[in-house]
Amino acid sequence: MRHITRDVVYKNLWNSNLVEEVKKLFDEKASEWSTTRNIPSRGIPVLDALERGEVYGEKVVDLGAGTGLATQLLVNKFESVVALDISKEMIKNSVTPETPQVCADGCCLPFASNSIDVFLVMNMILFPNEIERCLKDEGFLVWVSSRGPETPIYLPPEEVIDLMSANSEVSWFGVSAYALEGSWLVARRSITT
Ligand SMILES: C[S@@+](CC[C@H](N)C(=O)[O-])C[C@H]1O[C@@H](n2cnc3c(N)ncnc32)[C@H](O)[C@@H]1O
Numbered sequence: 001m002r003h004i005t006r007d008v009v010y011k012n013l014w015n016s017n018l019v020e021e022v023k024k025l026f027d028e029k030a031s032e033w034s035t036t037r038n039i040p041s042r043g044i045p046v047l048d049a050l051e052r053g054e055v056y057g058e059k060v061v062d063l064g065a066g067t068g069l070a071t072q073l074l075v076n077k078f079e080s081v082v083a084l085d086i087s088k089e090m091i092k093n094s095v096t097p098e099t100p101q102v103c104a105d106g107c108c109l110p111f112a113s114n115s116i117d118v119f120l121v122m123n124m125i126l127f128p129n130e131i132e133r134c135l136k137d138e139g140f141l142v143w144v145s146s147r148g149p150e151t152p153i154y155l156p157p158e159e160v161i162d163l164m165s166a167n168s169e170v171s172w173f174g175v176s177a178y179a180l181e182g183s184w185l186v187a188r189r190s191i192t193t
Contacts, residue, residue, distance in 0.1 A: 001025075002152055002153070002154065004021075004022070004153075005125055005152075005153045005154065008126070009126055014107050014127075019105065022086065022125075023086055026085075026086070026090055027087050027088065028089075030067065030087060030089035030090045030093045031093060033066055033090065033093060034069060034093065037069060038069055038095065041181075042069065042146050043069070043070065044179045044180050044182065045144050045145075045146060045178075045180065045182030045183065046070050046073050046074075046120065046122065046142075046144055046184070047073060048177065049177075049179075049184035050077060052175070052177065053140070053142065053175055054186075055118055055140045055186055057078065057136075057139065057140065058079045058117055059078075059079075059080045059082075059115065059116050059117045059118070060074050060080065060081045060082070060118040060119075061081075061082050061084055061109075061116055061120070062074055062081065062082070062084065062120045063084055063106055063119050063120065063121045063124055063131075064085055064086075064106060064121065064122070064124025064125065065083035065084060065090070065094075065101075066087075066090045067090055067094050068094040068099065070122050071083040071094075071095075071096045071099055072095055072096045074120060075096060075099055082099070082100045082101075082102055083096065083100070083101050083102070084101075084106070084109070085102075085103065086103065086104065086105050087103075088103055091103055106124070106127045107127050107130060108130065109127075109133075109134050112134070113134060114133075114134070114135070115134060115136065116134045116135050116139060117135075117139050117140070118139060118140045118141075118142060119134075119135060119140070119141050119142065120142045120144065121141065121142065121143050122142075122143075123145060123146055123151055123153050124153060126155060128164050131164070132164065132167045132168050137189065137191055138188065138191065141160075141164065141172075141174075141186070141187045141188070142184065142185070143160050143184065143185040143186075143187065144183070144185075145182060145183045145184070147181055147182065148178060148183040149183070150181075157174060157176035157183070157187075160174070160187060161173065161174050164187060168189060170190055171189075171190045172187050172188065172189055172190065173188065174187035
């Protein structure tokens with residue numbers, strides 16, 4: 001996944017073969033995903049990012065939500081939360097079945113432009129163009145790596161900022177930190193009023 005993560009953002013290599021490979025990989029992991037990962041410490045970087053990153057808004061999307069382990073934290077804090085994942089099996093095994101679930105590919109999001117306040121992208125491939133398109137002008141990208149640089153799907157915060165800026169008309173900035181073994185980045189556009 002480490003190579004795929006980098007190839008997608010730097011070589012634009014997201015194609016039908018990769019889509020099928022990634023779907024299959026996560027479909028197969030879905031039934032045991034929550035059993036092995038539903039531990040309180042895994043949510044700490046998410047909660048820390050939301051609090052210390054001063055994230056606010058109404059419409060929130062958990063992108064690459066898996067079985068919704070982070071979604072369950074978001075629903076306690078935001079009015080409208082959607083969990084999106086490419087793997088049907090992940091969605092079937094969701095721990096938050098009452099939250100709206102969308103099965104879609106992060107490369108082409110089923111949301112209107114300029115409509116989302118917050119994207120949580122936790123241990124998930126980054127699709128800068130689509131986040132840039134769908135996020136409101138003053139929206140937040142929350143990038144969480146639950147095992148810091150050891151996370152299989154990982155990009156350092158500074159690279160995420162550079163990638164978002166490269167796909168935007170304005171530059172992005174952010175604040176990042178470690179929380180337990182996880183790391184997080186809360187990023188926004190630099191918009192001067
Ligand atoms: C490593 S898991 C992380 C799941 C969850 N965020 C967590 O931390 O528990 C990555 C998730 O992203 C999903 N995913 C991978 N590529 C995707 C894409 N292009 N669009 C939407 N979801 C994707 C996978 O199906 C998988 O559920």
